[in-house]
Amino acid sequence: MKKKKQHNQIVHFEDKEHEALMGIWWTGILLRKSAKRFFSNYLSSEVQFNIMIVLKYAEKEMTQNEISEQLLVDKSNITGLIDRMETAGLLRRTEAPNDRRCHHIELTEAGREIIDKVEQPYRNYVKNLMRIFNPQEIANITDYMARLQQAVSEENITALSR
Amino acid sequence: MKKKKQHNQIVHFEDKEHEALMGIWWTGILLRKSAKRFFSNYLSSEVQFNIMIVLKYAEKEMTQNEISEQLLVDKSNITGLIDRMETAGLLRRTEAPNDRRCHHIELTEAGREIIDKVEQPYRNYVKNLMRIFNPQEIANITDYMARLQQAVSEENITALSR
């Protein structure tokens, strides 16, 4: 039995607002770790899963750039991601007919099989995890996160200047 | 003016629970990006900030392992992080008197100056961001995230087996 790591008070919380924000931060980290382990036998990360889901449900041909924008993955990051997934046989690049700058990305047959095998168990896993919340709480979370995302995006952060 | 990237429906949401979970996931990513930009003139990431805050408020000498557990940063990751921060002059390793396996990590004078310069603006930034929530909502967020973290930790994820 592995000893459970527990992290307490990371930061010296000065206020409730900070504590709440760090809660979201921490939860995000834990979710990422957890998802990575969940997919580890088939995919190297949740990001790869998300890319494949986007491709599976896309109603049109997708370019790298479109995937990049939908998933908040930087374009310079997408290149390597698509490279590795192409090497792994999950998807392929094809030439876009009207724009010689971009490629269309599509799942291969093997990729489709894998996403089909992995998708439902993942949805069950999520469902199971979220059982701890009642419908009102689920709705609250969605609302809070949407508002916070909006606030972060609008912040237009000015880096601390020296 | 930079065009605002908007990400909509990443994943084809089957249910409310999934939507809520993805909201947290997404928010975590946006917060990380935002914090990185915020600190960029002084530190290369929020993780470095967190390490320095831990050191600043620690009531005893901290080892790498203790930092690792508090911050959920893998020990194999801590090594390089401390290396880089030591190179940057932010902190130093000293030998622990009673255990020749471990080091104590402490802020340098320069590191202390930087954390002192950066900490308050960061707290203001957080405060400003969270203004959009009322006290009840702040309390809800903290509660929800704590419960979800607990659930994720207990999950003891069984990876999808082939």
Add this chain to the structure above:
DNA sequence: TTAATTTGGTTTACATATAAACTATAACCA
């Protein structure tokens, strides 16, 4: 007190992430 196990930390190999510089093509516009 030796032998087995645990713990703190490093190393290696690889994946993900960002910023910045760059190439090629496309779009715009005077």
Add this chain to the structure above:
DNA sequence: TGGTTATAGTTTATATGTAAACCAAATTAA
């Protein structure tokens, strides 16, 4: 039309993240 600008994608450099193998020191057990 021709020159500027914007866009899609790649490359490079560097940071963060994980798993697994490893070493040395400490702890536990026989």
